[in-house]
Amino acid sequence: MSAGRDIAPVEDGVLPVLYSFRRCPYAMRARLALAVSQVPVLLREVVLRDKPAALLAASPKATVPVLVLPDGRVIDQSLDIMLWAAAQGAPEGWLPSDDAANADAHAWVARCDGPFKRALDRFKYPNRYPAEEAEGAREACMAFAGELDETLASRPYLGRAGWGLADTAVAPFVRQFAAVDPSWFDQQRWPALKTWLTAFLESDLLSSVMDKYPPWQPGQPDLRFAPVRSPTLSLSSRHA
Ligand SMILES: N[C@@H](CCC(=O)N[C@@H](CS)C(=O)NCC(=O)O)C(=O)O
Numbered sequence: 001m002s003a004g005r006d007i008a009p010v011e012d013g014v015l016p017v018l019y020s021f022r023r024c025p026y027a028m029r030a031r032l033a034l035a036v037s038q039v040p041v042l043l044r045e046v047v048l049r050d051k052p053a054a055l056l057a058a059s060p061k062a063t064v065p066v067l068v069l070p071d072g073r074v075i076d077q078s079l080d081i082m083l084w085a086a087a088q089g090a091p092e093g094w095l096p097s098d099d100a101a102n103a104d105a106h107a108w109v110a111r112c113d114g115p116f117k118r119a120l121d122r123f124k125y126p127n128r129y130p131a132e133e134a135e136g137a138r139e140a141c142m143a144f145a146g147e148l149d150e151t152l153a154s155r156p157y158l159g160r161a162g163w164g165l166a167d168t169a170v171a172p173f174v175r176q177f178a179a180v181d182p183s184w185f186d187q188q189r190w191p192a193l194k195t196w197l198t199a200f201l202e203s204d205l206l207s208s209v210m211d212k213y214p215p216w217q218p219g220q221p222d223l224r225f226a227p228v229r230s231p232t233l234s235l236s237s238r239h240a
Contacts, residue, residue: 016041018081018225019055019066021048022212025172026078030065031209032168033082035227037090041067043225044216052216079109082169091232093161094168101159105166108158112170116144120173124180141177145190148174152192163233171200203233 018034018041020027034041046055046064059066059076067075067084075081086095096102119140126134148170151158158166174197178185200206208227216222 040226042222149190149193
C-alpha cells in the first residue's frame with residue numbers, strides 16, 4: 001500500500017463496497033467516476049486469478065468492477081457504476097447536458113468498449129489470438145485514435161462542457177493503448193489526442209485513484225476509498 005494518504009480502515013458496513021483491480025481500465029473508470037463525485041466506498045482489491053467468494057456471490061459473471069450497495073443492490077457494469085456515482089452528485093457539466101450530447105458520449109463509450117477494446121486486446125497480446133485476428137489490430141486501434149484526435153482537435157474534451165463521462169470512460173483504455181509500445185505511440189501524429197492523454201496521465205485525478213491496496217481477504221478490515229484531491233481535470237495552460 002502507498003503512504004495511505006486517503007486510506008483509512010473503517011468499521012461499519014454503511015458504505016458501498018467496490019471490488020476493484022488497480023490496473024483494470026474498467027475498474028479505473030469506475031474509481032474515477034466515484035472520485036469526481038466524491039463518493040466514498042470501501043475498496044476491495046481483487047486478484048483476478050483468485051477472486052473472492054464474496055465477489056462471485058455478488059456477481060457470478062465475475063468481472064471487476066462490481067459495486068455492492070448497502071441495500072444489497074449490485075451494479076456490475078463499469079458504465080452503470082459511473083452513472084450511479086454521477087447521480088450521487090457529479091460536478092456541473094460532467095454528465096452530458098442534453099440528449100444529443102448524451103448520445104454522443106454513449107457512442108464513444110460503446111465504440112471504446114466494443115471495437116477498440118477488441119482490437120486493443122489483440123494488439124497488446126497478439127500471441128493469445130489467431131494470427132488473422134491479431135493482424136490488423138494495431139490499424140483498428142489507430143482508426144479509433146485518429147477519430148479521437150480529430151474530435152479533440154475541434155474541442156478539448158469529448159465532453160462538450162469539459163472533462164466528462166466519455167473522457168473518463170475512454171481515457172483509461174487509451175492509456176493502455178499508449179503503453180503497449182510507448183516509443184511507437186510517441187511517433188504517431190495525434191497532437192490533440194496526446195495533449196488530452198497527457199493531461200489525464202498527469203492529473204491529480206488519475207493519481208488519486210491509483211493508490212495501491214493490498215489484495216482483500218475476508219475478515220480483513222475494509223479500507224476506505226475516498227480520494228479528496230482535485231476531483232476534476234482540466235487542461236491547464238501547460239497543456240492547452
Ligand atoms: N463489461 C464489464 C467488463 C469488465 C471486465 O472485463 N473486467 C476485466 C478486468 S479488466 C475482468 O474482470 N476480467 C475477468 C478476469 O480476468 O477474470 C464492465 O464494463 O464492467
